[in-house]
Amino acid sequence: MKLKDKVCIVTGSASGIGRAIAAKYVAEGARVAIADLKLDASEATAAELTAKGPGEAFGIAMDVTNEAAVNEGVAAVVSRWGRVDVLVSNAGIQIVHPVEEFPFEDWKRMLSIHLDGAFLTTKACVPHMKTQGGGAIIYMGSVHSHEASPLKSAYVTAKHGLLGLARVVAKEGGPHGIRSNVICPGFVRTPLVDKQIPEQAKALGISEDEVVKKMMLGGTVDTEFTTIDDVAEVALLFAGFETNALTGQSLVVSHGWYMQ
Template identity: 70%
Template sequence: MNRLDGKVCVVTGAASGIGKRIAEVYAQAGGKVVIADLKLDAAEATATEIRNAGGDALAVAMDVTDEAQVVDGIAKAVAHYGQVDVLVSNAGIQIVNKITDFSYADWKKMLAIHLDGAFLTTRECLRDMETRKTGGAIIYMGSVHSHAASKLKAPYVTAKHGLLGLARTVAKEAAAYGVRANVICPGFVRTPLVDKQIPEQAKELGISEDEVIQNVMLKDTVDGEFTTVDDVANVALMLAAFETNALTGQSLVVSHGWYMQ
């Protein structure tokens, strides 16, 4: 069984959805988890749940697009636990629109959350890891859209492709001090983010919500099933616990066969 005993794990966007489940699984595996989220009250609620279940958790407020908040949040994690061993860069949003209807503000907002946030959190965690030289893991939450494209998602697809480049660069730069960097690429996971997309895509494409689910989201899976938060969290645990540079600079697609590489 993969264990994270004593490892300090920062998870962004961890108050809900995939991030919350990863934090819970990490805590169950012995990790000390830092719940970093835009909403401090929601982060505190998740941290309390984990502590009540016997885990060790700290909540920090973090807008991943705000350099000062990222610097401060990682500093709080290091001050509290003494180090950072694992980063899961998970915070993300979705805005669906045609390229010709996309506002520049929405484009920049999407890239800022997914890419700037990944860079800033990576930089701060690597600064701690580089000083200690005891290894670590950086895990980015990509998507099948790190490899494939869909209509109406130009900035999301662009950002998720960009995470592959960042992970590969981190894998090369940080290998000298034992840090691995990988990307998890889930298919559609039934989170509030996806639930919000279903009626939006139905409206944009002029089809029913059921047709969006079956003929758009799950059409190319092997079993017509959504990927689950547990599917993603279990892969995140494996990547965090893996101890050598044998597995670095890679992307693992978790999509019920929607995308095969």
């Protein structure tokens, strides 16, 4: 088991990609904090994953845009398990509008969840990682960390920003054994993507089928969605790669849509 007894925090992990990562970590023997907005959802996911073992999980409520909530959540993990070995900053949302119609409140909300959330969770975990002599910080980027698409000005801006944060954390954390990486998935068929399909169809004046085949999968080599398991495998790679050899790097998981 690659992560036996490692203590991991995965934000936005009551469902979707975050849940798949948490499940992969528990299956590899880790102790995982399921950090999500709703405590009941976090606890339900934690109970299901613990029942499968061999690792264990527990649920905490965490609003990643609230510094006090983040600090309290990380403190609860350290109180329970004594350390933090892996942080996966995964919490995120999607809102689409043409740039000239993008409500400023939605712009600020998008950047707050993706960027403030990554910064605040990193800020809270780094002191513990320094004390224990190392750790892994993994940010959930996107192909949109490297590319752009219409209607996604806030999302693309936020996902590009994660690359910069990861590189700074890699530079600062390297001497302390703290690694930092960004996972950049293509389109993953989650509720977040399902919500985008009719929104983009309406905004672009095309059919939902065209959104899927042309806008989402047209650039892939096999017209296949990236799966949550694809992303979880990369999250396991970064969590278990315990040298600085890969630190500061991003890895695109997109069925060839974007190639570095």
